[in-house]
Amino acid sequence: MKAFLGIDLGSTTTKAVMMDEAGAILGRGITNSRSNYHLAADIARDEARVDARFTLLDRALEREGETGDEAVQFRKRLLHRFRKVQRLVQLASLREEAVKEAASARLSQYGDGLVPKVREIFEAMERDWRRPKLSVGPSSDFFRDQAAGDYGRLAEKHADRAVPFDALMSVFDKVIIVVENARMDLTFEGNIRVALAECLGGETPERRAKYEAAVAQAADAPLDLVRTIGTGYGRQTLPFAKDDIRSEILCHGLGAHLAFPRTATVLDIGGQDTKAIQVDDRGIVTSFQMNDRCAAGCGRYLGYIADEMNMGVHELGPLALESTRHVKINSTCTVFAGAELRDRLTMGQRREDILAGLHRAIILRAMALLARSGGIADEFTFTGGVANNPAAVKALRQLVVENYGERTLNISPSSIYTGAHGAAEFARRATQDVEA
Amino acid sequence: MSAERETTGGREGEREVKDASMLLQKEMIAGHFTALSRAKEEGKKVVYTFVPGNLTELLHAFDVLPLYPEINALQSGMRKKSGGYILEAERLGHSEDVCAYVKSDIGMLRAGNVGPTGEKLPPPDLLLLSYTGCFTFMKWFELLKREYDCPVAMLHVPYQGDGEFTDEMRKYVVDQLRSEVIPKLEQVTGKKLDEAKLEEALAKSSVAEDDLVWVLESAKNKPSPIDAYFGGVYYIGPIFTAFRGTDAAVEYYKTLRSEVQVRLDQRLGPITPDGPLTNERYRLVVEGPPSWPSFQEFWKMFSGEGAVVVASSYTKVGGFYDHGFRHDPKRPLESLADYCAGCYTNLNLPSRIEILARYVREYQADGLLINSVKSCNSFSAGQLMILREVEERTGVPGGFIETDLVDPRYFSAANVKNRLESYLQMIEQKRKSPGAPRGPSGAAGGGSSGPRRLEVLP
Numbered sequence: 001m002k003a004f005l006g007i008d009l010g011s012t013t014t015k016a017v018m019m020d021e022a023g024a025i026l027g028r029g030i031t032n033s034r035s036n037y038h039l040a041a042d043i044a045r046d047e048a049r050v051d052a053r054f055t056l057l058d059r060a061l062e063r064e065g066e067t068g069d070e071a072v073q074f075r076k077r078l079l080h081r082f083r084k085v086q087r088l089v090q091l092a093s094l095r096e097e098a099v100k101e102a103a104s105a106r107l108s109q110y111g112d113g114l115v116p117k118v119r120e121i122f123e124a125m126e127r128d129w130r131r132p133k134l135s136v137g138p139s140s141d142f143f144r145d146q147a148a149g150d151y152g153r154l155a156e157k158h159a160d161r162a163v164p165f166d167a168l169m170s171v172f173d174k175v176i177i178v179v180e181n182a183r184m185d186l187t188f189e190g191n192i193r194v195a196l197a198e199c200l201g202g203e204t205p206e207r208r209a210k211y212e213a214a215v216a217q218a219a220d221a222p223l224d225l226v227r228t229i230g231t232g233y234g235r236q237t238l239p240f241a242k243d244d245i246r247s248e249i250l251c252h253g254l255g256a257h258l259a260f261p262r263t264a265t266v267l268d269i270g271g272q273d274t275k276a277i278q279v280d281d282r283g284i285v286t287s288f289q290m291n292d293r294c295a296a297g298c299g300r301y302l303g304y305i306a307d308e309m310n311m312g313v314h315e316l317g318p319l320a321l322e323s324t325r326h327v328k329i330n331s332t333c334t335v336f337a338g339a340e341l342r343d344r345l346t347m348g349q350r351r352e353d354i355l356a357g358l359h360r361a362i363i364l365r366a367m368a369l370l371a372r373s374g375g376i377a378d379e380f381t382f383t384g385g386v387a388n389n390p391a392a393v394k395a396l397r398q399l400v401v402e403n404y405g406e407r408t409l410n411i412s413p414s415s416i417y418t419g420a421h422g423a424a425e426f427a428r429r430a431t432q433d434v435e436a
Numbered sequence: 437m438s439a440e441r442e443t444t445g446g447r448e449g450e451r452e453v454k455d456a457s458m459l460l461q462k463e464m465i466a467g468h469f470t471a472l473s474r475a476k477e478e479g480k481k482v483v484y485t486f487v488p489g490n491l492t493e494l495l496h497a498f499d500v501l502p503l504y505p506e507i508n509a510l511q512s513g514m515r516k517k518s519g520g521y522i523l524e525a526e527r528l529g530h531s532e533d534v535c536a537y538v539k540s541d542i543g544m545l546r547a548g549n550v551g552p553t554g555e556k557l558p559p560p561d562l563l564l565l566s567y568t569g570c571f572t573f574m575k576w577f578e579l580l581k582r583e584y585d586c587p588v589a590m591l592h593v594p595y596q597g598d599g600e601f602t603d604e605m606r607k608y609v610v611d612q613l614r615s616e617v618i619p620k621l622e623q624v625t626g627k628k629l630d631e632a633k634l635e636e637a638l639a640k641s642s643v644a645e646d647d648l649v650w651v652l653e654s655a656k657n658k659p660s661p662i663d664a665y666f667g668g669v670y671y672i673g674p675i676f677t678a679f680r681g682t683d684a685a686v687e688y689y690k691t692l693r694s695e696v697q698v699r700l701d702q703r704l705g706p707i708t709p710d711g712p713l714t715n716e717r718y719r720l721v722v723e724g725p726p727s728w729p730s731f732q733e734f735w736k737m738f739s740g741e742g743a744v745v746v747a748s749s750y751t752k753v754g755g756f757y758d759h760g761f762r763h764d765p766k767r768p769l770e771s772l773a774d775y776c777a778g779c780y781t782n783l784n785l786p787s788r789i790e791i792l793a794r795y796v797r798e799y800q801a802d803g804l805l806i807n808s809v810k811s812c813n814s815f816s817a818g819q820l821m822i823l824r825e826v827e828e829r830t831g832v833p834g835g836f837i838e839t840d841l842v843d844p845r846y847f848s849a850a851n852v853k854n855r856l857e858s859y860l861q862m863i864e865q866k867r868k869s870p871g872a873p874r875g876p877s878g879a880a881g882g883g884s885s886g887p888r889r890l891e892v893l894p
Contacts, residue, residue, distance in 0.1 A: 233850065247858035250865060273851075284869055285862045287827075290855060292838045292848065372820055372836075 002226045003052065004431065006423025007041050008248065009033065009234030012271035012299060012385065014040035016048040017420040018225075019428055023258075027051030028417050037234035039181055046186065049223065053188035054079060057218035064210040074199065074211060081195035086186045087129060090143050093184055095122040097175040107171065113163045118171055121154045144176055189219045229427040231419050233272070246426050248419050249277055249288050255422030256381040257283025260410040264377035267366055267396070268418070269386035271299040274366050276373035283422075289373040297332035297365040299385045305358060308338045309351065316355055320391035323356030325349075332361045359391040360399075367399050376400055379408040383418040387411050457692040461673055464688065466553055468501075468678050473555035475501055481625050484580065485564035486573050487754050489593055489776030491617065493641055493681040493763065495564075497634035498621045502678045503557065505576070509540040511552035513728025513842035521547060522843055536811040536843035538576045545583060559584050562624045564617065566591040569781030570814045589620035593776045599787050601777040609773035635765035637681030638772075642762040647689035648675050649757050654696050655746040656799050659716040661699035663706040665745035666735040669726060676754030681763075708739035717742030718860055721795045723749045723788075723822065724807040724815050727839035730847045734839075737853050741860050747795035749788065752780040758791065781814040789825045796830040802863050805835040805856075810846050833866060835859030 003026060008015040014037065016029040029047025033040045054075075061071050101107070102118040128150065155168035185191070196215050200208050230240040231251040256266040257279055266277040274297065278287040291298070306313040327349055331340050337358075344354050370376055380400065386392050393411065400407050412418070475482050481500040485491070487507065495502045512518040521543025522536055528546070530539050544550070551557045563580055565588055567573040581588055591612050594605045618629050651671055655664045662668070671692060679685035699706075705713035709732050720738075722745045727734055738745065752758070756778040764771040780788070792804055804826050808816045823834040837855045840846035 233854070236853075247854065247861045249854075249858035250861050282869060284865050285858075286833065286866075288858065288862070289836060290851075292846075292851060374824070 001056075001221055002224050002431075004424050004427040005045060005048065005225055005228040006251065006420040006425070006427060007044060007228060007230045007232075007238075008251065008417075008419035008423060009037050009041060009230060009232035009238065010271055010419070011233050011273075012303075013416070014044045014232070014234070015417050015420040016041070016044035017417050017424045018045075018048040018052045019421075019424040021428070023425065023428060025421065025424075026055045027053070028414065028420075030416065033234065034180075036181070037237050040234075041230070041238060042183070045228075050082075050186070050188045052223060053192070053218050056221050056223075057214055060214035060217040061210075063217075064214050066207075066210055066214065070207070074203075077199045078192075078195055078215075081198050082188070082192055084129070085191045085195045087143065087146075088126070089184055089186060089191065090179065091122070091126060091129060091147065093182060094147060094175060094179045095119075095126075097178050098122065098171050101171050101175050107167060110163050110167050114167060114171070117158050117163050117168065121151060121158055121168070124154050125150050144180060147176065148172070192219055227427040227431050229423040229430070231423045243430070244427075246423055249275060249290070250285055251419040251422030251426065252383060253277045253279040253285040253288075253422065254283040254425055255418035255420070256383055256410075258421055258425055259412045259415075259418065260379060260381050262379045262408075263381040263410065265370065265373075265375070265380045267370060267380070267382050268384040269298060269362070269366060269382075269392070270384040271303075274298055274369055276366070276369040278374045278377070287374050289369045291365075291369065297362040301332060301337055301362065302358075302386065302389070304337050305341060305355075308341050314388075317359070317389035317391040319352050320355035320359050321394065322352040323350075325353045327353045327357035329354070329357040329361040332358075332365050356391060356395075359389070360395040362386070363392060363395040363399055366396070367403065371403075376404045376407055379410055381410040381412075383412070383415040385416050387415040388413075457688060457695055458670075460684075460688050460691055461670065464674060464679055464684050469551050469553040469555050469557075472501055472503060472551065472558055475558045481561040482558045483562045483564050483621075483624075484560040484577075486566060486568070486570075487676050488570065488779040488781055489566060489568040489755060490676070490680075491564065491566060491591075491613075491772055491776070492678060493634055493637035493768075494613075494617070494621070494629075494772060496637045496681050497630050498625045498627065500561070500621070500625060503560070504677055505541045505580070506537055507677055508544060508551060508557070509537040509842055510728050512540050512544055513844075514731055515552060516729055516844070517544070518729055518842035519844045535572050535576075536841050536846075538572060538579070540842045541576070542579060545580075560586050562586060562620060563588045564591070564620075565589065566593065566617075566776060568593040568776055568779055569595065569783075570812075572814075587620060587624065589617045591617050591776070593773075593782060596777060596783050596787065599784050601774065605777065606770060606773045609776060610769045613769050613772065631768070634768050638763040638765040638768055640683065640686050641675075641681045642764065644675055644680065644685045644689040645757055645762050647686075647693045648672070651689070651693055651696050652747070652751060654700055655744075657700060658719075658800065659703065659705045659713075660719065660744050660746050660799075661696050661704060661706060663708065663713075663735075663739075663745050664751060665722045665726065665748040666708070666731070666738065667706050668745070668748055668751040672751045672754060706744060709736050710739055713739055713742065713744060715742045716744050718803070718863060719744055719746045719799065719801045721745070721747045721792060721799065721801045721804045722807060723792055723804065723819065725750045725753070725809055725812065725841055726807065727809070727847050728842050729844040730839070730849065733849060734847075734852070737856050741857065743856075743860060746799040746801055749780050749792065752791075755779050756783070785818045785822060789822050789829070792822065792826050793829045796826065796832055801832060802867075803832045803835060803859070804830075805837070805859065808836060808838045810838065810840045811843065812841060833859075833862055835862075 002021045004019045006017045010033060012033060014031055014033045018026040020026050027048040028051050029044040031040050031043040031047065061067065098118050099115060102114045107114055151172050152169065155165055159165035159168055192215055200211065203211065229244050229246055230238050231246050231248045235245050252266055252268045252275060256263045263279060266279060268275045273291050275288060275290045277285055280286050302316055303313050306316055329340065341354060382393065382396060397409060400409065472482065482503055483495055483500045484503050484505055487504050492502055509518065512521055518540040522539045524543035524546055525539035526532065528542065530542065549557045563577045563586060565573060565577045577588060593609055622628055648671065651662065652664055652668065654661050674685045674688050705716050718741065720743055755775050761774060761778055763775060795801065796804055804823065806819050806823055808819050823836060827834045837852050839852060
């Protein structure tokens, strides 16, 4: 099967969308950009490929006539097991590197005690990670977080006078980067059968055969990546040919149109820029505005605010929704964000009220860009990471009505993939143009 | 129109002719700064004045040396010194929002007033404050007056708010020339105005102006032999500064014209920092000044994409010749007044829209790109309105980028490149999609005849 890939190399995250010849999305992948766009692009692509195989599995199950609840449950179980198998592959690699590192000359001062302790920690982690209930996300995103949390906790427990906590953490800090940057087989094809074997207990022989057949079809179907188009801030640094690069403005415009075909105006608030885009009825950009060199009021700003408040960035919106009092924030300057926040807390204002004010300030800035780009027409599609923030959406709804009247506001749950989706469609069309 | 002088054929020959005008301009500038550095010992008087609508011929008639602080600031920008000068001015108390030309100039002054050629600049004997289209000029010279304690001659040129320069307005300016500017020059130099000399200079101006206009209009051809913005700023150098009304300027424009004629004959594109441009993919009209500290980088962002600027408003900032204005020895003071009033930033918004829309049509452009600079409200105020209106009238898409004249802190290369590329891709996408509204030019680089195409030799 022919496949087309769009990769959106954002400042914070890198997204990939894989598409089939008919334009249907096969799979999506996302990872942190981690200032290494090459690796980020590879990981996002690999993940989109895994996701695509699961889509192929769905299609195969359908062909086998397996569409009922049981099949849905099986699919869910299989995905969960698969993620775990991936995680254990990564953990095994981490363990191998860690033992090597612990035995290295760099840490010889800790004598013979270090290696056994590192082994013990990893054995405990592996036991823990094999537990059936352990929840895991996509392979790239949370491995570091999860490993760091568990390793740190266990290191604290295992540390003693001869092998102190710092020595154990020094091993981890050194090798986690190596493992994160190492290529290992996390593919569907390479790991699905291990996961499948753990999911078939209790099934009837007939159903087992159908599941095995469907998995085999999904794993063995040729997935021929015909063309890749890159977009986003990092696009210049990747070895894409000039013809394989599109501006993210065009990709967001087209991506929003694909998700919501009646889209006329697009607002995208990403990590370090905000874009207001007008598109025609085919998703072709007719006008756009974006912020200048200053990233005030973009996703990164919320990130700083979250750090300053010692919260996760995803907790900000829900907390802001609890606001009862209107607080007016003038500055959306990321550099001054911390100072402004502390000033206001000192003045006795409540966190939720300040946060609601901050969200409104961000949206006010976006409204100015929208006005400059030609206003807000119907329908209006909001994309980018900030579109998942309920307080930002609430402020936007309010300001749209106040300034432009009622508009249909579209937000897709996968809005973060909008740019990559548009890029994939450009890849598909470019190939069709050539073939035509 | 045809070539006026014999030119050598072939790439080598063309390259040599190209170099001739560049070298000539370099010599002219070097000579001028050397003359300035020796002004005091040679007993020459020095007048500081502004570029838009300047009175250079009048200064030549008094045999004084003009010096343009805006040009110094621009040169400091190109030599990557403006950033430091601006910080120095900010230490002196000028805020971040003050025009960066002013701050660069003040900073340079404090750093020893060394000009672009490394020679020290003389203090002024007179500040000729002809303020046209820019209120900040007045404050700028107010600051310089405190630094130098010299007389100021003030010329107020009325804004063309209603889109025309009336007889009353002309009389108002001429009266000021007679009652304020000329007497002050006479006082400083100790001599009477030499009217014959003024008329002679005005006649020379007009000759050079004809050639400049021919060069700028050569961009109506496909492919355009020049870049009317990045190359254009070099072409306007002599005419908008110390050389208008001199033999040197007449010679420079004659040489330049013959070089462009050769490029035209051979159907060559403009010379860019990356060499000659061979694939004209986009024809753009640009509104607004360039960003001087990143001039080359900025230009390469265009040339790298095959984008050629075929007309620009910035090259009309010193004076505006499109409607046929030329300096006229038969009506010396009146034509100086007309020149002052006609410069681009002294025109109202409807006039600017009209000019830009006409450029899009006559130069068969694919779009209008605005470089909005933070420093200059004379340029920037109303630009989005201009953009929308030109889009509406011409059907070509508009693009908008934001930088600054000489403050390097306001040039974010990644952001500018991103916006420019997005804009060009938007043009490309519109072009490709059948049924999309098209600009008057259709696909660029087709080489087909336009309505006012200049004659091209086979």
